[in-house]
């Protein structure tokens with residue numbers, strides 16, 4: 149696609165804490181819009197040839213954050229994609245502004261209790277692989293709240309189906325994307 153048509157297909161970004169449903173919602177939206185679906189964690193795992201857990205274990209969090217930065221700056225197409233980001237991606241300076249310049253951003257929100265229920269038993273998240281995951285969730289939520297609150301359109305997910313959340317986001321995206329190229 150070229151010219152004006154491209155301007156109508158800015159990327160759609162989904163951010164939010166771990167366990168807020170970013171991947172499931174992102175996939176549902178991509179299907180509805182007929183966009184490519186990209187998950188930043190999966191893209192990083194693919195380019196590195198190892199899991200997020202392995203990256204954290206062998207190189208530490210700061211190397212993972214650099215990989216997220218590289219993903220945002222040069223690791224994904226700039227049009228026609230639904231991108232779900234890892235929960236901490238926008239906590240790094242400059243990352244939120246970088247994605248906001250590429251397309252509308254939606255931030256999924258959930259209570260600490262809902263998040264805990266959704267992530268419990270899943271060992272794939274190094275930051276929650278601690279003795280008291282609930283305390284860690286509360287701590288990280290508090291720390292990141294200011295950045296999530298300013299990220300973009302906030303979407304509450306507690307008690308809502310994936311399909312309902314996806315429809316809600318697609319409706320807003322369609323309106324926002326109409327004026328995106330004219331900004």
Ligand code: S3P
Nearest residue numbers: 165166167189234235236273274
């Ligand atoms: C992280 C969230 C994870 C993953 C990594 C760090 C975070 O992604 O990027 O474990 O800092 O919140 P999900 O939000 O998809 O679980």
